[in-house]
Amino acid sequence: MFFDTPVYFLFLTIVVLLYWRLGRYRQNILLLVASYFFYGWWDWRFLILILTSTVVDFFAAQYIAVSSNVLRRRTLLTISLALNFGFLGIFKYFNFFADSLAATLASFGAPSFTPTLLHILLPPGISFYTFQAVAYIVDVYHDKMKPSRSFVDYALFISLFPHLVAGPIQRPSHLLPQVEKPRQFDSDRFFDGLMLILSGLFRKCVVADNCAKLADAAFSGRMGNHNLGVVLIGTYAFAWQIYADFSGYSDIARGSAQLMGFHFMVNFRQPYLAVSLQDFWRRWHISLSTWLRDYLYIPLGGSREGEGRTYRNLMATMLLGGLWHGANWTFVVWGGIHGVGLAMERWFGKAREIAGQSTFVRTWASRILFFHLVCLAWIFFRAQSLRASLDFLAGVRNIQFAPQFLSALMFIATYTIPLFLLDLVLEYRREEYIFQSSPQFARLAVGLGLTALVIAFSANSSAAFIYFQF
Amino acid sequence: MAPQPALERIPDKPQPRSRPATYSWLLLCGIITVLIATELTVRFAIMKASRIEARTEQEQRAALAIPHDSRASHTVLIVGNSLLLEGVDFPAIGNAMAPDFKAVRYIVEQTAYLDWYYGLRTLYSSGIRPGVVAVSLSANQLIARNIRGDYFAYRLLRTRDFLQAARDASLSPTATFSLLLGNLSAFYGTRSETRKVLLSKVVPSVKDLVEYMAPAAQPRRPLDRQRVVTVGTQRLRILDEMVRAHGGRFILIEPAALDPDDRAYLLEAGAKANVPVLAPLSSDVLSTADFRDGFHMSSRGAARYTTGLAPLLRAKCAEARE
Numbered sequence A: 001m002f003f004d005t006p007v008y009f010l011f012l013t014i015v016v017l018l019y020w021r022l023g024r025y026r027q028n029i030l031l032l033v034a035s036y037f038f039y040g041w042w043d044w045r046f047l048i049l050i051l052t053s054t055v056v057d058f059f060a061a062q063y064i065a066v067s068s069n070v071l072r073r074r075t076l077l078t079i080s081l082a083l084n085f086g087f088l089g090i091f092k093y094f095n096f097f098a099d100s101l102a103a104t105l106a107s108f109g110a111p112s113f114t115p116t117l118l119h120i121l122l123p124p125g126i127s128f129y130t131f132q133a134v135a136y137i138v139d140v141y142h143d144k145m146k147p148s149r150s151f152v153d154y155a156l157f158i159s160l161f162p163h164l165v166a167g168p169i170q171r172p173s174h175l176l177p178q179v180e181k182p183r184q185f186d187s188d189r190f191f192d193g194l195m196l197i198l199s200g201l202f203r204k205c206v207v208a209d210n211c212a213k214l215a216d217a218a219f220s221g222r223m224g225n226h227n228l229g230v231v232l233i234g235t236y237a238f239a240w241q242i243y244a245d246f247s248g249y250s251d252i253a254r255g256s257a258q259l260m261g262f263h264f265m266v267n268f269r270q271p272y273l274a275v276s277l278q279d280f281w282r283r284w285h286i287s288l289s290t291w292l293r294d295y296l297y298i299p300l301g302g303s304r305e306g307e308g309r310t311y312r313n314l315m316a317t318m319l320l321g322g323l324w325h326g327a328n329w330t331f332v333v334w335g336g337i338h339g340v341g342l343a344m345e346r347w348f349g350k351a352r353e354i355a356g357q358s359t360f361v362r363t364w365a366s367r368i369l370f371f372h373l374v375c376l377a378w379i380f381f382r383a384q385s386l387r388a389s390l391d392f393l394a395g396v397r398n399i400q401f402a403p404q405f406l407s408a409l410m411f412i413a414t415y416t417i418p419l420f421l422l423d424l425v426l427e428y429r430r431e432e433y434i435f436q437s438s439p440q441f442a443r444l445a446v447g448l449g450l451t452a453l454v455i456a457f458s459a460n461s462s463a464a465f466i467y468f469q470f
Numbered sequence B: 001m002a003p004q005p006a007l008e009r010i011p012d013k014p015q016p017r018s019r020p021a022t023y024s025w026l027l028l029c030g031i032i033t034v035l036i037a038t039e040l041t042v043r044f045a046i047m048k049a050s051r052i053e054a055r056t057e058q059e060q061r062a063a064l065a066i067p068h069d070s071r072a073s074h075t076v077l078i079v080g081n082s083l084l085l086e087g088v089d090f091p092a093i094g095n096a097m098a099p100d101f102k103a104v105r106y107i108v109e110q111t112a113y114l115d116w117y118y119g120l121r122t123l124y125s126s127g128i129r130p131g132v133v134a135v136s137l138s139a140n141q142l143i144a145r146n147i148r149g150d151y152f153a154y155r156l157l158r159t160r161d162f163l164q165a166a167r168d169a170s171l172s173p174t175a176t177f178s179l180l181l182g183n184l185s186a187f188y189g190t191r192s193e194t195r196k197v198l199l200s201k202v203v204p205s206v207k208d209l210v211e212y213m214a215p216a217a218q219p220r221r222p223l224d225r226q227r228v229v230t231v232g233t234q235r236l237r238i239l240d241e242m243v244r245a246h247g248g249r250f251i252l253i254e255p256a257a258l259d260p261d262d263r264a265y266l267l268e269a270g271a272k273a274n275v276p277v278l279a280p281l282s283s284d285v286l287s288t289a290d291f292r293d294g295f296h297m298s299s300r301g302a303a304r305y306t307t308g309l310a311p312l313l314r315a316k317c318a319e320a321r322e
Helices: A006-019 A024-040 A046-066 A070-107 A126-141 A151-159 A172-180 A187-220 A228-259 A277-283 A286-297 A307-325 A329-348 A350-356 A360-382 A386-397 A403-429 A440-457 B020-049 B051-064 B070-074 B082-087 B090-097 B113-125 B139-143 B149-155 B159-168 B173-184 B191-202 B204-213 B225-245 B260-273 B299-321
Strands: B075-080 B102-107 B132-136 B249-253
Touching: A006 A024, A006 A228, A006 B173, A024 A046, A024 A151, A046 A070, A046 A126, A046 A151, A070 A126, A126 A151, A126 A172, A126 A286, A151 A172, A187 A228, A187 A403, A187 A440, A187 B020, A187 B204, A228 A360, A228 A386, A228 A403, A277 A286, A277 A329, A277 A360, A286 A307, A307 A329, A329 A360, A329 A386, A360 A386, A403 B204, A440 B020, A440 B191, B020 B051, B020 B191, B051 B102, B051 B191, B070 B075, B075 B082, B075 B113, B082 B102, B082 B132, B082 B299, B090 B102, B090 B299, B113 B132, B113 B139, B113 B149, B113 B159, B113 B225, B132 B225, B132 B299, B139 B225, B139 B260, B149 B159, B149 B173, B149 B191, B159 B173, B191 B204, B225 B249, B225 B260, B249 B299
Parallel strands: B075 B102, B075 B132, B132 B249
Antiparallel strands: none
16 A cells, blocks of 8 residues: 555545544554554565564564573574564565576686576565564663563554555664553644645655656656766656655655654655765665664774774675665665765765855855765666666766757756755754744645645656665 | 764654644645545536547537437447547548438547446446447457556446456556546546646646656557457457447447558457458558558548548448348
8 A cells, every 4th residue: 555545545544533532552453453454455465474573573572581591592683683684685685696696606607507586576665674673672682672561562563554664664762662652642743744744745746756757768768868968867857756755755654653643753854955975864764874873883883993994884884775775786886885975074074074164155065066976876776787877877978958858857846946945944944844833824824735736746657655665 | 874863752742832733623624625626626627728638528428418219329429549539530420421320429548448348338327329339449459458547437437337347457456446536536537637737837848758758658569369359259249249238239440550460350350259340441551651650540541541431330330220
């Protein structure tokens, strides 16, 4: 069930109406059933996977918490991690590694063979709920939190439908206490939830889906041979598509959760206003970047073990972060570009320098520079293969311009300028919700305006949320 | 990894606001009002602003105005898609059929067999009883399993058929719900056309981008004779039975095609189903100059095709009346 379909809003309305008529325990039962219904809407067989993972992790955490035997605790942690990463590896990465192994052996002159590939569908959201489950079991292992006593509460923490298929990846310390405590109806939060949903629909249906048309045309070659004009149009269109798509999804997820009294962490903070790559990663997919920091970068040693190891840890984190997005070398290169960029920033101390002298001109020059660096990396993220990325990029040498290119750039600007202005307002007002500090009637007008824009200017062909495939 | 700000805590309740619950209700009511206003605007204004919608609406009304009794026996209902729209000079057909027959055209673009199977059911359920029903479909369109989504639901589907149509078109549960909504709401059913009209007004230069934004054309696969004949025969029989059950005669019109197999397979399926197939021009007398894009006819091709079709159609209608 996609967030931008009418059936989702029918489902959400029914759940919310029933939800506020029940007590906490029944609310959780209702949400658990609704979440499994939501997930099973794609294919009920995927439920087996998430249920298996949930049952094993729940009991593993219980035994880890009560056991004082180090070996037993470690064994249980290993079993849980092996199961979670095993599912992820088989469903998401098996074919990729099998193919890559065959290609590597062939390049060394080994007899060529056709690897056995699995013909299975990638269960939606497996990367997201796996990371959430891993965070839980690791936190319990490190005694950072007590395990949930109730299976229903834990299962709901893993499967709560607004975050189930594409995040934001919720931390156990943030969401689990909310699941375990009674929720009070808060009309402020309810109103903010509605505004988030409208903002998310605007981002997804109006901005992302319209930009997707030009991004698809440029990357698929429908705009003709790759040349500078096509590269610029394709790259800008995709940069705004992916941002609007994923931030839109996150807004609808957060808004839906807020209608039921939950608060999800903010996932995006105006990333294209970043003044450095480090700043970009504080603003882009925050739930993933903080997860990678806390469960990968810091356990690897972080910046505590000397400069050399810091760079190694940084690169490892970014490369694995890239691979998390999908089983393709293009994602690894995308992560690698960010890793190298972050390493260079650290080396030159650029981020500190900019932070120290934030004049208007320097700030905007940095924003423009880093936006384009991020755009460069997006080319690898979007293209189907490394060869396709390089072919596309090579188009910059071919300076051509057709009158339609100007129309295309104007089309992109028509949809992205409102989003950019919205981001500027959020940035300068330091708000979590759009026009949060404005009078309520003004927010009401904004909400209705967004509704009208979504109705009138949504793209006709709705593209699936990009992050659903991850 | 870059140092990150501490994980967010649940924010404290913001400063008190005036009667916030009222605003949530106002926002929800406002959203519903905007939706209702949109529905009414689409029903009464957008239909006139779009040339395609105005034409479709007018033809739908004309089809629904066909008499419900034996007075309609001289009426020929001709339905189809853009191949019919661009391939036939309809005023010329009307003139050729008059005064013995009255031709009524109803075209919905991008439609295929399932659209018109359900479309005819809907038209018949409204009570119309044309003497002859002619459906224009190519071989591929006759055996297709797709429908024109929500637009089909709005224009051609009756509500009670939506589950069966979704099953026939193998739709997902989400698309099935969408079909129902398209059937009930003019805005939802025609939103694609409505938004095209709006977008062309707001961003006039979007016309320059149409060729980029159109979905990539699927490479045309060679026709599978056995499949066209088997499935085609079965489907022609179904349409024939439906039309006969309502007192009419059914005819298939083969749109002109450069592929000779198209015509041959349709004629074979028609012969097996005992359904007359009108195929005025064979591929050996057609050239690429008769087509605008290899698929839709040019004005020259349409003139030739119409000249060939008119006497055949008239003769078949006369035969059917006897």
